[in-house]
Amino acid sequence: MTESTAWICRTCGNQAAATPQPPSNCRICDDERQYVGHQGQQWTTLAQLVIEGHHSEVRELEPGLIGIGVQPRFAIGQRALVVSTPAGQVLFDVPGHIDSAAVRAVRERGDLIGVAASHPHFYGVAVEWSHAFDGAPILIPEADAEWLMRPDPAVRLWSDTYEIAPGVTLVQCGGHFPGSAVLHWAAGADGRGALFTGDTITVVQDRRYVTFMRSYPNQIPLPERAIRHILDRLAPYPFDRIYGGWWDSVIPSGAREAVHRSAERYIRWATGGADPETYLGSDTTSA
Numbered sequence: 639m640t641e642s643t644a645w646i647c648r649t650c651g652n653q654a655a656a657t658p659q660p661p662s663n664c665r666i667c668d669d670e671r672q673y674v675g676h677q678g679q680q681w682t683t684l685a686q687l688v689i690e691g692h693h694s695e696v697r698e699l700e701p702g703l704i705g706i707g708v709q710p711r712f713a714i715g716q717r718a719l720v721v722s723t724p725a726g727q728v729l730f731d732v733p734g735h736i737d738s739a740a741v742r743a744v745r746e747r748g749d750l751i752g753v754a755a756s757h758p759h760f761y762g763v764a765v766e767w768s769h770a771f772d773g774a775p776i777l778i779p780e781a782d783a784e785w786l787m788r789p790d791p792a793v794r795l796w797s798d799t800y801e802i803a804p805g806v807t808l809v810q811c812g813g814h815f816p817g818s819a820v821l822h823w824a825a826g827a828d829g830r831g832a833l834f835t836g837d838t839i840t841v842v843q844d845r846r847y848v849t850f851m852r853s854y855p856n857q858i859p860l861p862e863r864a865i866r867h868i869l870d871r872l873a874p875y876p877f878d879r880i881y882g883g884w885w886d887s888v889i890p891s892g893a894r895e896a897v898h899r900s901a902e903r904y905i906r907w908a909t910g911g912a913d914p915e916t917y918l919g920s921d922t923t924s925a
């Protein structure tokens with residue numbers, strides 16, 4: 639009998655349901671928001687990642703919050719966020735790698751009461767995390783349920799908003815995916831509130847700004863309506879800090895203003911509100 643393995647896509651880091659042979663294709667990477675690696679579709683396993691020297695990296699980010707990344711970088715390269723509350727811990731945005739050091743870092747801080755993500759690119763090895771914590775609930779938005787490649791009995795579907803623990807709330811914003819979400823942590827940033835945003839709202843290189851895209855690698859924008867919907871969805875939640883999907887994607891303070899400033903700039907350029915002289919040159923603008 640051939641043993642089955644839950645293969646992990648090398649390009650997006652998402653884990654598929656266990657099969658004896660690797661799947662022929664990755665549903666996530668075949669989608670227009672992602673891409674198949676330039677060497678063709680490739681799969682790996684957790685055991686192989688260990689052989690290749692990948693290991694977890696745990697960093698304290700602020701009181702009650704740690705990040706767990708992968709060294710050397712694997713797949714999309716995001717790091718997870720783990721927020722502690724008196725009711726237990728919540729893991730958000732999962733890389734395609736897990737090891738005993740990562741599990742230990744969470745376990746020594748308490749129970750894991752939920753595994754969630756900003757969107758399907760960051761489901762990673764969510765099921766492995768759930769299994770390591772007695773079947774901790776995996777919270778998947780109903781609108782994106784089709785994208786979880788490894789089904790599991792611990793999956794709980796949600797929509798609109800979902801309070802995982804007091805003051806730790808998933809907010810469905812849509813945009814990048816219909817179920818794209820942020821996690822609002824009311825106690826974050828010394829009580830001013832923090833948002834975990836992944837690709838729902840992406841912190842860009844100029845960290846006074848964020849952006850909003852249907853696809854980041856393929857640079858497909860979103861319509862004005864989607865941007866305004868995201869702002870509407872965030873309106874009830876105070877926040878001053880944003881943790882994006884990567885170690886350096888952080889706006890330490892003034893994040894609410896940054897989101898509004900960025901939305902306004904995006905809409906101005908996308909809808910023809912920008913001054914034509916700034917892209918056509920002054921010679922070409924006369925009637």
Ligand SMILES: [Zn+2]
Pocket residue numbers: 647648649650651652664665666667
């Ligand atoms: Zn993939």
Ligand SMILES: [Zn+2]
Pocket residue numbers: 757759814837854
């Ligand atoms: Zn994405």
